[in-house]
Amino acid sequence: MSVALIMGSDSDLERLGGCIDTLKQLEIPCDVRVLSAHRTPDDLAAYVREVERDTAVFICAAGGAAHLAGVVAAHTLRPVLGIPMDNPPLGGLDALLATVQMPGGVPVGALGTGAGGPKNAALLAARILAVTDEHLRARLERYRDEQAEAVRAKDARVRKKLGGD
Numbered sequence: 683m684s685v686a687l688i689m690g691s692d693s694d695l696e697r698l699g700g701c702i703d704t705l706k707q708l709e710i711p712c713d714v715r716v717l718s719a720h721r722t723p724d725d726l727a728a729y730v731r732e733v734e735r736d737t738a739v740f741i742c743a744a745g746g747a748a749h750l751a752g753v754v755a756a757h758t759l760r761p762v763l764g765i766p767m768d769n770p771p772l773g774g775l776d777a778l779l780a781t782v783q784m785p786g787g788v789p790v791g792a793l794g795t796g797a798g799g800p801k802n803a804a805l806l807a808a809r810i811l812a813v814t815d816e817h818l819r820a821r822l823e824r825y826r827d828e829q830a831e832a833v834r835a836k837d838a839r840v841r842k843k844l845g846g847d
């Protein structure tokens with residue numbers, strides 16, 4: 683099973699590096715596409731239908747009037763994670779509200795806007811896949827340990843700099 687990462691525009695790609703890199707690091711196969719809920723609605727629906735069987739989680743990133751995740755969730759029963767892109771002029775608040783305020787009955791798991799959202803979308807998708815994949819679970823445990831080690835190293839550096847023990 684793999685992950686499908688859909689973005690509303692190629693202008694979103696650069697800021698999704700954290701998502702793509704984290705999926706790669708965890709060795710999760712990912713199909714990356716640019717499809718728009720507004721500009722290519724038929725292509726979007728056809729794509730979701732085409733890949734649904736082999737896709738465990740859909741990650742949808744869009745800015746502005748971000749309907750992408752909601753529309754995908756309307757076309758599939760797979761879990762859908764929405765990343766609100768932090769675009770001007772409203773800085774992502776528009777996309778955040780559009781992503782998080784789904785009507786009851788059509789769930790979208792909304793991530794944060796800003797750099798944490800893309801990375802956490804990948805990690806949340808990994809946790810969903812790890813329910814039935816013990817090898818992936820082990821990679822997630824390693825990821826968590828490495829993250830803790832990195833914080834400990836920062837702590838040591840700060841204490842040294844400030845003359846602590």
Ligand code: RP5
Pocket residue numbers: 689690691692693694718743744745746767769
């Ligand atoms: C959204 O509108 C896209 O996801 C993107 O974040 C934003 C702007 O798209 P472009 O005008 O750059 O294509 O649909």
